[in-house]
Amino acid sequence: MPDRARRIPEATVARLPVYLRSLAELLDEKESTVSSERLAEMAGVNAAKVRKDLSYLGSYGTRGVGYDVEYLLFQMSRELGLTHDWPVVIMGAGNLGQALANYGGFTERGFPVAALIDADPDKVGRQYHGVQVHHVDELPRLAEEKGIAIGIIATPASAAQAVADQLLEAGIRSILNFAPAVITVPPEASLRKVDLALELQILSFYQQHAPDPAR
Amino acid sequence: MPDRARRIPEATVARLPVYLRSLAELLDEKESTVSSERLAEMAGVNAAKVRKDLSYLGSYGTRGVGYDVEYLLFQMSRELGLTHDWPVVIMGAGNLGQALANYGGFTERGFPVAALIDADPDKVGRQYHGVQVHHVDELPRLAEEKGIAIGIIATPASAAQAVADQLLEAGIRSILNFAPAVITVPPEASLRKVDLALELQILSFYQQHAPDPAR
DNA sequence: TAGTGTGAATTTCTTCACAGCG
DNA sequence: CGCTGTGAAGAAATTCACACTA
Known part of the structure; x- marks a missing residue:
C-alpha cells in the first residue's frame, strides 16, 4: 500500500485535471511560468486553494516567481498516471x-x-x-x-x-x-x-x- | 432571498435526487413505508446521513415506523421543484x-x-x-x-x-x-x-x- | 519584493450516540 | 420497543495570514 506520508485529499485529486488542462493551455500560449493567482483564475478557484493543492504534489514552485509551466505539467501528468494511455x-x-x-x-x-x-x-x-x-x-x-x-x-x-x-x-x-x-x-x-x-x-x-x- | 432558517446544505441537495429515485423504485414495488436504513442501502450511503438529510426537508418520518414512501416522494419532488416540467x-x-x-x-x-x-x-x-x-x-x-x-x-x-x-x-x-x-x-x-x-x-x-x- | 508554502482558524460535511416519540 | 430526529463530536475541506526565500 502506498500509504505515503502525504496522501492527496480526494477533493484535491478531483481538481488536478482542471489544473492540468489550464497548464496545457498555458504551454500552448508559450507561457513559461505561472503564478497561483493566474492558475486559480483559469481553473475557477482561489489562489490559496491552488497553492495548497499543488503543495501535495511537492514543492515545485519558486518563491517570488511562480511555477514552471512545463515542469509542473510533467509532474502532474505523472502523478495522475497520464504518462501512458489507458484503454x-x-x-x-x-x-x-x-x-x-x-x-x-x-x-x-x-x-x-x-x-x-x-x-x-x-x-x-x-x-x-x-x-x-x-x-x-x-x-x-x-x-x-x-x-x-x-x-x-x-x-x-x-x-x-x-x-x-x-x-x-x-x-x-x-x-x-x-x-x-x-x-x-x-x-x-x-x-x-x-x-x-x-x-x-x-x-x-x-x-x-x-x-x-x-x- | 429565501434565507430560510434551515438552508439545505449543498451536499444534501446533491443527494436528494438519489433518494428520489430510490423512493420511485419503492413505490413501484408497492412498498408503503421505508426505514432510513433501507433507503440508505438503496442510495449507497449510511443511515445517519439519510436521516440528517431528510430532516432538512422537515419531520416527515414516524418514529418506530419509518417514512411513508408516497408522502416523502411528494415532499421531495416539491422541494426539488419537480412538480412541473423544466424545458x-x-x-x-x-x-x-x-x-x-x-x-x-x-x-x-x-x-x-x-x-x-x-x-x-x-x-x-x-x-x-x-x-x-x-x-x-x-x-x-x-x-x-x-x-x-x-x-x-x-x-x-x-x-x-x-x-x-x-x-x-x-x-x-x-x-x-x-x-x-x-x-x-x-x-x-x-x-x-x-x-x-x-x-x-x-x-x-x-x-x-x-x-x-x-x- | 513578489509569490510560494504552510500552520492555524474557520467552515462544511459526516458520523456518533441517544433522547424522545409513536 | 423500534426508528426517527438531532445535538455534539469528529473529520475533511477551505480559507486566512504571514514567515520565508529565490
Whole structure:
C-alpha cells in the first residue's frame, strides 16, 4: 500500500485535471511560468486553494516567481498516471454507448476505446466509429489482451450492477457509471458516476429556490 | 432571498435526487413505508446521513415506523421543484448535442428538450429526434416563448464561455456545462459541470496509486 | 519584493450516540 | 420497543495570514 506520508485529499485529486488542462493551455500560449493567482483564475478557484493543492504534489514552485509551466505539467501528468494511455471498454452499445464511442475526446486525452460490449447478438460484430462490438463472454479475454483497466457502464439502469460485477470479475477495477442507478463495488475498486438527469434535478432545486423566481 | 432558517446544505441537495429515485423504485414495488436504513442501502450511503438529510426537508418520518414512501416522494419532488416540467435548450448541435437530444432520459424525467441551438447556418432548420435546430439569434425569443429555464452547453470548449454569456443574456440562469472548459457565471446563476475526460483522469489517478497496480 | 508554502482558524460535511416519540 | 430526529463530536475541506526565500 502506498500509504505515503502525504496522501492527496480526494477533493484535491478531483481538481488536478482542471489544473492540468489550464497548464496545457498555458504551454500552448508559450507561457513559461505561472503564478497561483493566474492558475486559480483559469481553473475557477482561489489562489490559496491552488497553492495548497499543488503543495501535495511537492514543492515545485519558486518563491517570488511562480511555477514552471512545463515542469509542473510533467509532474502532474505523472502523478495522475497520464504518462501512458489507458484503454477503456464501453459496456452497452445502445444510444449512449455509441455516442461515447463516437466521442473523440476520450482517445484524444489518452483513453482509447478498445472495445464495445453488448449482450445483444445482433449488435455483436458491428462497428461504431471504428470500435468493434464484442459479446460479454469476450470481456475477460479482451481485458487481458488489450490491457483494459477502466470500464464505462452505458447500459440501462437495470443491468448496471450486473455489468459492474462482470467488469470486476474481468479484473477491471476502475468504473465510470453513466447508468442512473446506484452500484456498489468493493473498497479496492474505484467508482465515479455521471448522472445527467441528476444534474438537471440539482439545477431545478436551485432554480426553484432562486431569489427572483425567473419564470 | 429565501434565507430560510434551515438552508439545505449543498451536499444534501446533491443527494436528494438519489433518494428520489430510490423512493420511485419503492413505490413501484408497492412498498408503503421505508426505514432510513433501507433507503440508505438503496442510495449507497449510511443511515445517519439519510436521516440528517431528510430532516432538512422537515419531520416527515414516524418514529418506530419509518417514512411513508408516497408522502416523502411528494415532499421531495416539491422541494426539488419537480412538480412541473423544466424545458431545456441544448447549445450546440454537434455530436454531443445531437446525442443529448436523442437521449430520452431528459424528457422522461421532466426536462423536455425544447430546442437545439447552433451557429452553423447549415444545421439551422434541421431536426434531431424531433428537436428543431435554431439560430443563436432566436435564443431570447425561444427562451421567453417556451419558458426555458435551463441551458445545456454542448459546444467545443472554445465557445463555452461565450455561449454561457448568451444564455445569461437570454435570462437563463441555470447551466449544465459539458464542454471541457471552466466557465464563470454571476452569483445569482447556478452552474453544474459534467466533464467526461476529467472523470477518467480521476480514475487514472486512483488506478496509478492502487495497492496492487493491476496492469 | 513578489509569490510560494504552510500552520492555524474557520467552515462544511459526516458520523456518533441517544433522547424522545409513536 | 423500534426508528426517527438531532445535538455534539469528529473529520475533511477551505480559507486566512504571514514567515520565508529565490
